[in-house]
Amino acid sequence: xxxxxxxxxxxxxxxxxxxxxxxxxxxxxxxxxxxxxxxxxxxxxxxxxxxxxxxxxxxxxxxxxxxxxxxxxxxxxxxxxxxxxxxxxxxxxxxxxxxxxxxxxxxxxxxxxxxxxxxxxxxxxxxxxxxxxxxxxxxxxxxxxxxxxxxxxxxxxxxxxxxxxxxxxxxxxxxxxxxxxxxxxxxxxxxxxxxxxxxxxxxxxxxxxxxxxxxxxxxxxxxxxxxxxxxxxxxxxxxxxxxxxxxxxxxxxxxxxxxxxxxxxxxxxxxxxxxxxxxxxxxxxxxxxxxxxxxxxxxxxxxxxxxxxxxxxxxxxxxxxxxxxxxxxxxxxxxxxxxxxxxxxxxxxxxxxxxxxxxxxxxxxxxxxxxxxxxxxxxxxxxxx
Amino acid sequence: xxxxxxxxxxxxxxxxxxxxxxxxxxxxxxxxxxxxxxxxxxxxxxxxxxxxxxxxxxxxxxxxxxxxxxxxxxxxxxxxxxxxxxxxxxxxxxxxxxxxxxxxxxxxxxxxxxxxxxxxxxxxxxxxxxxxxxxxxxxxxxxxxxxxxxxxxxxxxxxxxxxxxxxxxxxxxxxxxxxxxxxxxxxxxxxxxxxxxxxxxxxxxxxxxxxxxxxxxxxxxxxxxxxxxxxxxxxxxxxxxxxxxxxxxxxxxxxxxxxxxxxxxxxxxxxxxxxxxxxxxxxxxxxxxxxxxxxxxxxxxxxxxxxxxxxxxxxxxxxxxxxxxxxxxxxxxxxxxxxxxxxxxxxxxxxxxxxxxxxxxxxxxxxxxxxxxxxxxxxxxxxxx
Numbered sequence: 001x002x003x004x005x006x007x008x009x010x011x012x013x014x015x016x017x018x019x020x021x022x023x024x025x026x027x028x029x030x031x032x033x034x035x036x037x038x039x040x041x042x043x044x045x046x047x048x049x050x051x052x053x054x055x056x057x058x059x060x061x062x063x064x065x066x067x068x069x070x071x072x073x074x075x076x077x078x079x080x081x082x083x084x085x086x087x088x089x090x091x092x093x094x095x096x097x098x099x100x101x102x103x104x105x106x107x108x109x110x111x112x113x114x115x116x117x118x119x120x121x122x123x124x125x126x127x128x129x130x131x132x133x134x135x136x137x138x139x140x141x142x143x144x145x146x147x148x149x150x151x152x153x154x155x156x157x158x159x160x161x162x163x164x165x166x167x168x169x170x171x172x173x174x175x176x177x178x179x180x181x182x183x184x185x186x187x188x189x190x191x192x193x194x195x196x197x198x199x200x201x202x203x204x205x206x207x208x209x210x211x212x213x214x215x216x217x218x219x220x221x222x223x224x225x226x227x228x229x230x231x232x233x234x235x236x237x238x239x240x241x242x243x244x245x246x247x248x249x250x251x252x253x254x255x256x257x258x259x260x261x262x263x264x265x266x267x268x269x270x271x272x273x274x275x276x277x278x279x280x281x282x283x284x285x286x287x288x289x290x291x292x293x294x295x296x297x298x299x300x301x302x303x304x305x306x307x308x309x310x311x312x313x314x315x316x317x318x319x320x321x322x323x324x325x326x327x328x329x330x331x332x333x334x335x336x337x338x339x340x341x342x343x344x345x346x347x348x349x350x351x352x353x354x355x356x357x358x359x360x361x362x363x364x365x366x367x368x369x370x371x372x373x374x375x376x377x378x379x380x381x382x383x384x385x
Numbered sequence: 386x387x388x389x390x391x392x393x394x395x396x397x398x399x400x401x402x403x404x405x406x407x408x409x410x411x412x413x414x415x416x417x418x419x420x421x422x423x424x425x426x427x428x429x430x431x432x433x434x435x436x437x438x439x440x441x442x443x444x445x446x447x448x449x450x451x452x453x454x455x456x457x458x459x460x461x462x463x464x465x466x467x468x469x470x471x472x473x474x475x476x477x478x479x480x481x482x483x484x485x486x487x488x489x490x491x492x493x494x495x496x497x498x499x500x501x502x503x504x505x506x507x508x509x510x511x512x513x514x515x516x517x518x519x520x521x522x523x524x525x526x527x528x529x530x531x532x533x534x535x536x537x538x539x540x541x542x543x544x545x546x547x548x549x550x551x552x553x554x555x556x557x558x559x560x561x562x563x564x565x566x567x568x569x570x571x572x573x574x575x576x577x578x579x580x581x582x583x584x585x586x587x588x589x590x591x592x593x594x595x596x597x598x599x600x601x602x603x604x605x606x607x608x609x610x611x612x613x614x615x616x617x618x619x620x621x622x623x624x625x626x627x628x629x630x631x632x633x634x635x636x637x638x639x640x641x642x643x644x645x646x647x648x649x650x651x652x653x654x655x656x657x658x659x660x661x662x663x664x665x666x667x668x669x670x671x672x673x674x675x676x677x678x679x680x681x682x683x684x685x686x687x688x689x690x691x692x693x694x695x696x697x698x699x700x701x702x703x704x705x706x707x708x709x710x711x712x713x714x715x716x717x718x719x720x721x722x723x724x725x726x727x728x729x730x731x732x733x734x735x736x737x738x739x740x741x742x743x744x745x746x747x748x749x750x751x752x753x754x755x756x757x758x759x760x761x762x763x764x765x766x767x768x769x770x
Contacts, residue, residue: 043447048651052437062428062619096481096623100527100645107517128643132492234447236650238481259644260485265621267649268435 055269066287098240114167139354146178170319173363187219189373207318208293440654454479506737524739531563555704558748572604588704593678599619683756687763
């Protein structure tokens with residue numbers, strides 16, 4: 001008990017550290033790589049405006065909706081998810097961003113004494129959602145091939161593991177994508193030990209290099225997949241979803257009634273129209289990939305030029321973040337104040353640590369700055385790191 | 386423990402009974418007084434469309450927002466709440482409908498072993514929110530003057546009461562409004578015993594008869610007030626709020642980060658514009674009051690003509706519902722099937738019972754049918770009740 005409380009207060013501090021950083025990003029003189037927002041110039045305001053007008057032709061867009069979400073949106077999400085899995089399986093619930101999906105799954109699946117496995121470094125939203133339960137949160141190291149399944153295996157013998165949470169593609173903050181072999185192994189372990197995998201996949205469609213990998217859910221029915229319209233359309237719609245086992249989703253539906261009754265009929269109607277307009281959404285995602293790919297490359301190249309072998313970087317194949325680890329013991333949190341004074345911001349690795357010492361690491365977001373700004377940001381970084 | 390589990394399963398059954406009823410309301414041959422939706426023809430689609438276009442001039446409307454809600458919306462809500470209280474107090478958090486406010490407050494304030502007081506009959510959304518905690522839910526009878534404070538008082542001596550939940554104006558389902566005397570008494574008890582009052586007030590502005598009563602929060606700082614844009618603008622925006630003690634709201638803010646990170650920047654921008662447009666919102670609320678007032682009167686008159694002294698009715702002064710109790714032992718749930726066959730639907734009182742036997746009661750919603758339809762509905766009711 002005291003252990004969990006301890007980790008909660010550590011995380012509360014982390015949370016405010018990041019909030020303070022985000023406050024810094026408002027200053028026009030700071031080039032911030034500390035955020036985690038989609039590029040604002042790619043947010044499709046005109047297309048959303050058109051879809052909103054169409055939706056508002058009916059008062060249904062302003063009325064209460066059903067708890068599971070607008071049927072048209074559930075259908076298009078189900079079609080898209082089935083295509084990814086290569087089979088028709090599971091059901092869909094629309095959630096208030098995929099953060100709500102995480103929070104409801106934590107409530108639905110975890111009892112006191114259960115263990116939930118997260119990656120280390122971990123996605124902060126998942127840590128926050130699991131922290132509000134009385135379950136034990138245990139981290140398994142992440143490397144460039146994703147979660148270390150060899151380190152997960154012995155934990156399954158020792159602990160009552162109920163959930164394994166993974167950001168399988170372009171990890172936040174780790175940048176890594178889980179290899180196909182590990183996906184298959186993880187899925188087999190879920191079938192063997194009876195835990196649920198939460199495959200948290202907000203970035204999977206933002207691949208700008210390398211071959212697509214099948215989702216973990218392609219290998220087992222014990223996977224609940226989470227994603228959202230936030231990174232491919234817009235976060236401001238707050239449209240996320242979960243896809244998977246109907247019995248688990250029925251539990252979630254009951255909890256969602258108590259949590260918020262239903263989502264916004266208006267933003268769900270907009271999301272349904274945009275996702276169903278396959279010419280538009282395919283083209284739009286292609287644009288995001290091209291822009292993010294160019295930015296990731298610019299940042300990666302500039303960092304390699306500036307730091308050489310001192311800084312180990314994830315290879316940028318998609319998503320929104322690069323993860324770097326200094327090989328020479330540079331402590332990133334100790335340098336943050338100087339960095340901000342030099343006009344650049346990042347998130348120190350320690351903010352994402354579950355058990356590991358990640359004091360020499362940092363997360364850099366490449367989505368909200370152009371190539372020239374990213375190069376200038378690295379120039380400033382090099383003066384303090 | 387088994388007691389709580391028991392009440393949960395009863396409530397699950399109730400929930401599905403109401404869902405089945407709502408399914409019935411889709412049938413065009415049934416005049417349904419069973420729903421609880423605002424009148425669709427009063428949903429301001431054109432005004433919302435205009436506000437949406439204005440908001441979408443900036444990509445900020447589609448970006449992530451802050452957890453506490455859009456500052457412009459928080460400010461206008463604070464101004465409106467301060468005007469109701471007659472003083473400047475408390476802070477505001479914007480929530481995903483006021484159901485999320487209930488759910489987060491339950492998480493923030495209740496520990497296992499605590500007692501939460503609800504009205505009996507109770508608001509089902511509150512029962513659902515409190516059921517997901519491990520607190521004990523205890524009902525206090527409601528009469529035509531609101532919660533029976535004389536019955537609350539002895540409970541406070543016996544139980545570790547942490548929250549008293551009240552729908553102070555135009556109760557759902559009971560129709561009643563708490564008297565000023567009882568508001569003052571309840572507030573004094575909160576100060577004396579140290580519990581929190583959740584004043585759940587979605588309907589307060591929908592008064593079409595009788596004098597306005599000050600909110601419970603006018604008499605104590607231990608009141609968290611909940612309301613939303615759902616009944617005065619549109620439920621489809623999913624914009625609710627809580628107003629009150631900054632320390633409680635700081636706890637809620639942390640929980641909300643784990644629950645959904647933030648609300649929709651788009652629908653919050655729309656709500657802010659509409660609430661700040663005082664000429665429009667005042668006029669719009671005036672229209673809703675007039676329409677609902679006419680409908681409530683038509684329903685009340687028709688019921689009185691049809692059932693006379695057999696049916697005791699709440700006097701309709703606002704909100705969306707009439708509550709009736711049969712004096713002659715008519716069991717409403719037993720007649721529901723026949724009623725639906727006769728082309729009319731209502732919600733039996735038993736669906737809202739916490740401890741009381743409300744088998745002879747029923748809730749009737751007057752918002753979504755015109756006066757002629759309401760009279761026809763009562764004609765059909767009279768053939769079976």
